[in-house]
Each structure stands twice: as structure tokens, then as C-alpha cells.
Amino acid sequence: MTTTAPPADVADVSTRMSRREVLQALSGLMVGMFVSILASTVVANALPRIIADLNGSQTVYTWIVTSELLAMTATVPLWGKMADLYSKKLLIQLSLGLFVVGSLIAGFTPNVEVLLISRVVQGIGAGGMTALATIVMAAMIPPRELGRYAGIFGAVFGVGTIAGPLIGGLLVDTSWLGWRWCFLIGVPFTILSIVLLQRTLHLPVVRRKFKIDWLGAVLITAGVCTLLIWSSLAGNKFAWASGWTAAMVLGGLVLLALAVFVESRAAEPIVPLDIFRNRTVSLATAASVLVGVAMFGGTVFLSQYFQISLGKSPTVAGLMSLPMIFGLLVSSTVAGQLITKFGRWKAYLVAGAAVMTVGMLLLGTIDATTSVVVLSIYMAVLGIGVGMLMQNLVLAAQNDVPAHELGATTSVLTFFRSMGGAIGVSALGAVLASRVTSLTAERLGPAAAGGGSAEVPDLSTLPEPVLRIVQDVYGTATADLFLVGAPIALLALIVVLFIKEKPLHTLSGDERRAQEEAAAKAATH
Structure with missing residues (x-):
């Protein structure tokens, strides 16, 4: 009876997907991940135009971003749990389908109310994609090899997060397209992702009795x-x-x-509480919340700063985010390659958190007169820090849990990172609105402040003296957001220092699960 376990292990290892098969499946995952993350940020540079066309306020400005993040955050644990019970392939395609529906509704929205509803539908689909993509990666690829792919995936996540404003700006400034294409542009790519995954993703489905x-x-x-x-x-x-x-x-x-x-x-x-007994999972979760608050909370409002405080067009504002994209892309990819080569990962977490903190402090010094060169350096520093830290937190946690808890662990980390992002955008958005109101009242009088719900200003209608004051107000208020975010990033560094480094597994999640089940069967006989 005891001789049956080893052959099972060998068989499972021998059926591991080849590098070519993995890359083909990852291409579909990455396209889906990119458009899902893009949905959160592509509207950033388009928001001033959207708000003007739909007659929205500063509060609505924040909610167009927050509603999508809110729906994504709230549904991640459910997606993660279902990944342990149903076909991961089917679930990913379902989430992408929901994303397509939400994007189409948003693209043809007649008013702010319908737009907010469509953003919720988009968020539910994006929540499934962001949770399931990482779970599928862990099922296909051993942690020892995952660094290479996780670095690329982290870069895709980061580029999707930060490239959104650039793409949105280009679409808004293209007269024959307009802001509605910020939502519609993802539809063909999402359909492409569904087709690619249907053809290339082949994972075993574990069938058992369950009750959600x-x-x-x-x-x-x-x-x-x-x-x-x-x-x-x-x-x-x-x-x-x-x-x-x-x-x-x-x-x-x-x-x-x-x-x-x-x-x-x-x-x-939905969230197995016993996974928090694992020190690595608990600390990685705490760090993920803090990273989400710092990254999303600060960067979402940079595009508004570029357009209002610096007076740039949406396209130029998008181009100004490129240093952060490149910093994140390079650091995430290089760190992933080095982790795969040497098997060490904690140093990158610590360095990433430290560099992210420095980047937040540097951006806390900006104002309406800061030069583009200085801004670019500061943003590159922030991007480098986030690139080293964000995806490797997931890798550390996945490496330290049993295979049957991979789905729950991954979804919990994604959930808390998204929750941190939603909290960051909503809370710091409220701080920004409050600071803008109080600074405007100081400089122009209470009547000009509008009681905190004034519409985002249209710079072209303001006389020169008032324009300079408004630009200065938004510059000061945006810098204050990064000063609020800096201690949050520092706290993430402190948390990361307490994570204990452990050797990376050389078997994929599916192979480890087969071993665990074989060992459990052997123990009962």
C-alpha cells in the first residue's frame, strides 16, 4: 500500500506544463490582468473631462475610481474561495465576461449614475481576474521558478496601474475618440484574453463536495x-x-x-482564519494593505496635479507618468530574475519598502513650480520601490502555506491590497477635497471654496490671478497627500523587516497538492 505514493508524485511532476505551455497560458493571463488593472486607472487623466461633460463634482471624481476598487475589493475573497472549488479556467473567463459587460455599459453611459453602476460591474470582473491570475500562476509554476514569472507579472500589474493615465490622456485628446474609449478600449483585448485562455490554459479540476x-x-x-x-x-x-x-x-x-x-x-x-496563524501570511497581509494605501492613494491624484496645478494636457499628463512606469517595470523584472537565480527574496522586500518611503517623502515636497525633471526623478524612485515590493509579498506568502491553501492565501493578500488601495483613494481623496476647500477659502474667500463640493475647476475659464492661486492650491494639497502616505510606507518597511525568509519550493502548487494528498492517504492506511 505504501508503494503507491511515490509513483503518484513522479507522475504529477512529469505532467508539469512545459515552459512553452506556461508562456502561452501566461500570455492570456497577462492580457486579462493588464486590462483589468487598466480599468482602475485609465480614467485618471480623463476624469476632469468626464466630470465636466457629465456635470459631476469633486466627490463624484473620487467615486468613479473608488466604486470600481470597492467592488473589486469586496468580491476578491469569494473569487479566491471559488478557485479552490470550481474550474479556475471557467472562473477567469466568467470574470473577464463581466468586465466586458461593465466596460460596454460605461462606454455608452448617459450620466454619472449609470457610469458608477458600470464601474461596479467592471470591479466585480476585475476582482476575479486579479485574484485568479496569481492563483493560476502558483498552480502552474513552482515558487523557486515563480520569481521569474512573478517579476514579469508584477511589471504588468504596475504598468497597468500607472500606464492607464497615459492611455486615457491620449484617448481624451484624440478628437475622433474621446473619453468613452477609455472604457471601450479594453473590450477587444479582454475578448482576446478569453480566447487565449480557452486554447492554452489546461489545469486539473479538483471535484469534491463543498458548501460555500x-x-x-x-x-x-x-x-x-x-x-x-x-x-x-x-x-x-x-x-x-x-x-x-x-x-x-x-x-x-x-x-x-x-x-x-x-x-x-x-x-x-470564505477566508480561512487559520491562515493568519502563519506569521508570513499575517505580515505580508499587513504590508499589502499599507502598500495599497500608499501607492493607490498617492498616484491616482498625480494626474489631476499634472493637469490642474501644472496646466498640462491629458496626453502630456500621461507621458509624465512614464518615469514611474519604467522604474516599476525595471525593478520588478530584475528583482524577479534575481530571486529565481539565487533563491533569496527578503532583501528585495526590505529595499523596496525603503525606496518606496523615500519616494513618497520626495513627492511630498512638490508644488506648482516643481520642474518636470525633478518630478520624473521622484516618480522613478517611487516606481522602483513599489516594483521590488508588491508582487514579491505574494510570492513570500505562497511559498509558506500548504498547497490546498494557495487560493485562499492569494485572494486574502489581493483582497487586503485592494482594500488598502480603495481606502487610500477614498480617504486621501477626502483629504484632498478638504485641503483644496480650506486653502481656497484662505486665498479667495469662503464663497470660492463652495463648501467642499465645488466642481473641479475648468482652468480655461479662470482669470490669470485666480488661475495661479488655484494651481498653487492643488500643488500644495497634492504634496500633502504624499506626506500623509510617507509614514504609511515607513510602517510597511517595519512590517517587512519581521518577515522570516524561507527557502523557495521547487514544486508547483498542483504538484505540492498531489504530494500532500498522497501523504494524507498513506497516513490513513
């Missing part, structure tokens, strides 16, 4: 959404210290506490 914890899923989603909505509205629609704040924070925490109670007793929890 729908109550836990609802409680988690409701709790997270309540807190994120509060962080978006506080300081704008109502004071940070107010009855609304108390009610929403208390309500969100109660819902999450109930979710923990339900999850601790569920046979098939």
Missing part, C-alpha cells in the same frame, strides 16, 4: 463596503468626528466581527 459560506461572504462584503463608503464621505459630506462617522464605523466593525464569528464556524469559510 454565503452568509460569511455577505457579511464581509457589507462590512468592507460600509467602512470604505465612510472613508470616502467623511470630511466631505459630514465631519470626521460626527454621528455619521460613529454609526458607519461601528456598523462596519460589527458586520466584520459577525463575519469573523461566522467564518470561524463555517465548514468552508
Whole structure:
């Protein structure tokens, strides 16, 4: 009886996907990941034009970004859980299909309300793609080899995050296209991804009896959404210290506490709480939240700074983000290659967090007169730090958990990083609106501030003296956001220092799972 386990292991190793098969499947994953991440940021440079055309306010400006991040964040744990129960290939194609539907609705939206609904649909699809892509990678590729691919994947994630403003700016400034193509441009690429994955992705489907914890899923989603909505509205629609704040924070925490109670007793929890007993997972999760807050919270508003404070066109504003893209692309790829070659990864986490902190501090010194060269250097520094840190946090956690927990672990990390991003965008967006209002009131009087909900200014309609004041106000307010983000990045560095480095596995997730199941069967006989 005991002689059956080794042949099973050998058989599983021998059926590992070849490098060519892996690259073919990854091409589809990367296209899907790119357009999903692009959806979060492609509207950044287009937002001033969108808001003007649809008669939106500064609050709506933030919500067009936040609603997509909110839906993506809230649904990631459910996607991750389903990946352990259903066909990963089918789930990825479903998520991409939802993304196509949301993109089409957004592209033809008649008003802000429909646009916000379409962004939620996009977010649900993007949540599935961002969670499942990394899970599929871990199933196909051993952690020892994953560094090479994770570096490329991290670069795709980063480029999608930061290249969005450039693509959006080009589309807005092209008269025969316009801002609606910021949403429609992803449709053909998403369909291409579905076709590629149908042809190239071949993973075994583990069939077993299961019961999804729908109550836990609802409680988690409701709790997270309540807190994120509060962080978006506080300081704008109502004071940070107010009855609304108390009610929403208390309500969100109660819902999450109930979710923990339900999850601790569920046979098939959405988020298995025992994975947090793993020190690496807990620390990587905390760091992922902080990275999300710092990166998304700061960079989303850079494009507004470029256009309003520096007076650049959407296309030029997009081009100005290239130093950050290149910094992230180079550092993520090089770090991934070095990790695969030498098998060491912690040094890149520590260096990345340190460089990210420096980048945030440098960007905290900008104003309406900062030169493009100086800005480019500062953004490149931030990109280099994020590139070394972000994807390798996932690699460290995946390497330190049993194969049957890969899906849950990956989705938890993605969930908390997205939640950090949503919190960063909504909370720092509220801080920006508050700072703009208070600085405008100081310089131009209370009437010009508009009570915190004034529309984003149209620079072409402002007289020269007022224009200079508005540009200076937005420059100062944007720098303040990075000064808020810098200690958050520093905290991420402190957390990363406590992660213990462990040797990388040489078997893929599917091979490790086969070994674990074979060992469990052998132990019961």
C-alpha cells in the first residue's frame, strides 16, 4: 500500500506544463490582468473631462475610481474561495465576461449614475481576474521558478496601474475618440484574453463536495463596503468626528466581527482564519494593505496635479507618468530574475519598502513650480520601490502555506491590497477635497471654496490671478497627500523587516497538492 505514493508524485511532476505551455497560458493571463488593472486607472487623466461633460463634482471624481476598487475589493475573497472549488479556467473567463459587460455599459453611459453602476460591474470582473491570475500562476509554476514569472507579472500589474493615465490622456485628446474609449478600449483585448485562455490554459479540476459560506461572504462584503463608503464621505459630506462617522464605523466593525464569528464556524469559510496563524501570511497581509494605501492613494491624484496645478494636457499628463512606469517595470523584472537565480527574496522586500518611503517623502515636497525633471526623478524612485515590493509579498506568502491553501492565501493578500488601495483613494481623496476647500477659502474667500463640493475647476475659464492661486492650491494639497502616505510606507518597511525568509519550493502548487494528498492517504492506511 505504501508503494503507491511515490509513483503518484513522479507522475504529477512529469505532467508539469512545459515552459512553452506556461508562456502561452501566461500570455492570456497577462492580457486579462493588464486590462483589468487598466480599468482602475485609465480614467485618471480623463476624469476632469468626464466630470465636466457629465456635470459631476469633486466627490463624484473620487467615486468613479473608488466604486470600481470597492467592488473589486469586496468580491476578491469569494473569487479566491471559488478557485479552490470550481474550474479556475471557467472562473477567469466568467470574470473577464463581466468586465466586458461593465466596460460596454460605461462606454455608452448617459450620466454619472449609470457610469458608477458600470464601474461596479467592471470591479466585480476585475476582482476575479486579479485574484485568479496569481492563483493560476502558483498552480502552474513552482515558487523557486515563480520569481521569474512573478517579476514579469508584477511589471504588468504596475504598468497597468500607472500606464492607464497615459492611455486615457491620449484617448481624451484624440478628437475622433474621446473619453468613452477609455472604457471601450479594453473590450477587444479582454475578448482576446478569453480566447487565449480557452486554447492554452489546461489545469486539473479538483471535484469534491463543498458548501460555500454565503452568509460569511455577505457579511464581509457589507462590512468592507460600509467602512470604505465612510472613508470616502467623511470630511466631505459630514465631519470626521460626527454621528455619521460613529454609526458607519461601528456598523462596519460589527458586520466584520459577525463575519469573523461566522467564518470561524463555517465548514468552508470564505477566508480561512487559520491562515493568519502563519506569521508570513499575517505580515505580508499587513504590508499589502499599507502598500495599497500608499501607492493607490498617492498616484491616482498625480494626474489631476499634472493637469490642474501644472496646466498640462491629458496626453502630456500621461507621458509624465512614464518615469514611474519604467522604474516599476525595471525593478520588478530584475528583482524577479534575481530571486529565481539565487533563491533569496527578503532583501528585495526590505529595499523596496525603503525606496518606496523615500519616494513618497520626495513627492511630498512638490508644488506648482516643481520642474518636470525633478518630478520624473521622484516618480522613478517611487516606481522602483513599489516594483521590488508588491508582487514579491505574494510570492513570500505562497511559498509558506500548504498547497490546498494557495487560493485562499492569494485572494486574502489581493483582497487586503485592494482594500488598502480603495481606502487610500477614498480617504486621501477626502483629504484632498478638504485641503483644496480650506486653502481656497484662505486665498479667495469662503464663497470660492463652495463648501467642499465645488466642481473641479475648468482652468480655461479662470482669470490669470485666480488661475495661479488655484494651481498653487492643488500643488500644495497634492504634496500633502504624499506626506500623509510617507509614514504609511515607513510602517510597511517595519512590517517587512519581521518577515522570516524561507527557502523557495521547487514544486508547483498542483504538484505540492498531489504530494500532500498522497501523504494524507498513506497516513490513513
